[in-house]
Amino acid sequence: MVTGLSDHNLTLVARKLTSKRFRPLVREDESFRIPKRNLDIFHHTIQLIDWDDLLLGIDIEEDSKAFSDKLENTMKDFSCKFRHKHIKHSVPWMNDDILKIMKERDSALKTAIKNKSSHDRQHFAMLRNRVVMKLRKAKADFFMTVIEKARGKTKMVWDQLHKLMGHPNKVRKLQELNINGKLSNNPVEIAKAFNHYFIDSVATIAKCFSPEIRPVCTVNTLEPTFIIRNVTHSDVTRIISFLKPSKTKDTFGMDAVMLKTLSKTLINPISNIINLSISQNMFPSVWKSAAVIPVFKEGDRLSTSNYRPISILPTISKVAEKLVAEQMICHLKNSPFAQISTGQRGCCWSCVS
Structure with missing residues (x-):
């Protein structure tokens, strides 16, 4: 029997194993x-x-x-x-503040599993919820910025989506x-x-196309x-x-x-x-x-x-x-x-x- 794991931890593990992640952006040119x-x-x-x-x-x-x-x-x-x-496997809306809280969350999870105290579990839950809220807000702000900069140009929006999904660029080095x-x-x-x-x-x-013979036009000097x-x-x-x-x-x-x-x-x-x-x-x-x-x-x-x-x-x-x-x-x-x-x-x- 595995101890020290809650249903939230199992859900997190399942999502990491099954969900489609963003492809890493790698440049070798x-x-x-x-x-x-x-x-x-x-x-x-x-x-x-x-x-x-x-x-x-x-x-x-x-x-x-x-x-x-x-x-x-x-x-x-x-x-x-x-x-x-x-470039490391990351998303564009990730920032230093979120990474710092995520490290605190991971450390709190280890402490809660080790001590098995309710206080440590509550502290971990608080940090976990804070990470989720900050990620949602950062993601929403990122897409709102993309839409505002596009100013109705759908091509700019699709370019950002293609970068996130890791679609290959048509302009690439021919081997x-x-x-x-x-x-x-x-x-x-x-x-x-x-x-x-x-x-x-x-x-x-x-x-x-066959060459066309264009008629000669007179020029009006008054124009x-x-x-x-x-x-x-x-x-x-x-x-x-x-x-x-x-x-x-x-x-x-x-x-x-x-x-x-x-x-x-x-x-x-x-x-x-x-x-x-x-x-x-x-x-x-x-x-x-x-x-x-x-x-x-x-x-x-x-x-x-x-x-x-x-x-x-x-x-x-x-x-x-x-x-x-x-x-x-x-x-x-x-x-x-x-x-x-x-x-x-x-x-x-x-x-x-």
């Missing part, structure tokens, strides 16, 4: 980033760069490349190789791929296979003409502040979070490069490069046809594109031939002749 201890030195180094001497303001291609190379090399000097540590009927685990061969497949897919789709104006420092600062705080790095190692942090330092060279691009009517070639990530759709993971490409554009290029897009939308709003259609996603502009 390696990454390069700037350690926190070097961030202040890195920011100070960026501030000391003489951008006026580096950017001559003559050729947009040379200035944009010099700007990107200088930032990339400076970030590489301060970046280190990190390996993600294994091997079927290339011409043979399995390969060479990263270079896998990258080339995806590159050829994505390019050939676009060429195949383009063949389905307002669209001209891209130069941008100011306040315009660039506002666009950078509106960027989503993403830590996804582009081909140069820059992300939106880092750009927001360095915005006061980089606002002058970024504005000059964008204005130089507008005056020379040329989009820099370095801003056209993108990191393409294959995202799995469904089916066989070894086949390239079951993946779709996601392009991570340079962060600086997004700022320039948004500034030009603002001017285009403003022009269309003031155009007498502009018509807005709110039935589709967002706002769709169409010119009616």
Whole structure:
């Protein structure tokens, strides 16, 4: 006969053995980033760069490349190789206060079993009930915070639920791929296979459309003409502040979070490069490069046809594109031939002749 156990203890043991627990969140990938201890030195180094001497303001291609190379090399000097540590099996609403009371509860349970006194059992019951109440409140507060931050966006809520349930992420490192009927685990061969497949897919789709002969339209000089104006420092600062705080790095190692942090330092060279691009009517070639990530759709993971490409554009290029897009939308709003259609996603502009 087992002594010193109550029905509550047996229920606890049964739940731990039968109920589905949250899966542990384990990360084994390696990454390069700037350690926190070097961030202040890195920011100070960026501030000391003489951008006026580096950017001559003559050729947009040379200035944009010099700007990107200088930032990339400076970030590489301060970046280190990190390996993600294994995260313990826990839930996001757990905090130090609850862990402390849980330790007191476990200690009180051992004391009650050892002494077999009613006072110790009451003390254990009180701590047990307190743990249950705090867990319920912390869990409720966590989900209420998630719902408030989502602001009606169901995708953000589902992302949190998928993290809790341990659903595998579709974007993960490919170990091997079927290339011409043979399995390969060479990263270079896998990258080339995806590159050829994505390019050939676009060429195949383009063949389905026959070239249309568009009639030449006369331009009415009395109507307002669209001209891209130069941008100011306040315009660039506002666009950078509106960027989503993403830590996804582009081909140069820059992300939106880092750009927001360095915005006061980089606002002058970024504005000059964008204005130089507008005056020379040329989009820099370095801003056209993108990191393409294959995202799995469904089916066989070894086949390239079951993946779709996601392009991570340079962060600086997004700022320039948004500034030009603002001017285009403003022009269309003031155009007498502009018509807005709110039935589709967002706002769709169409010119009616």
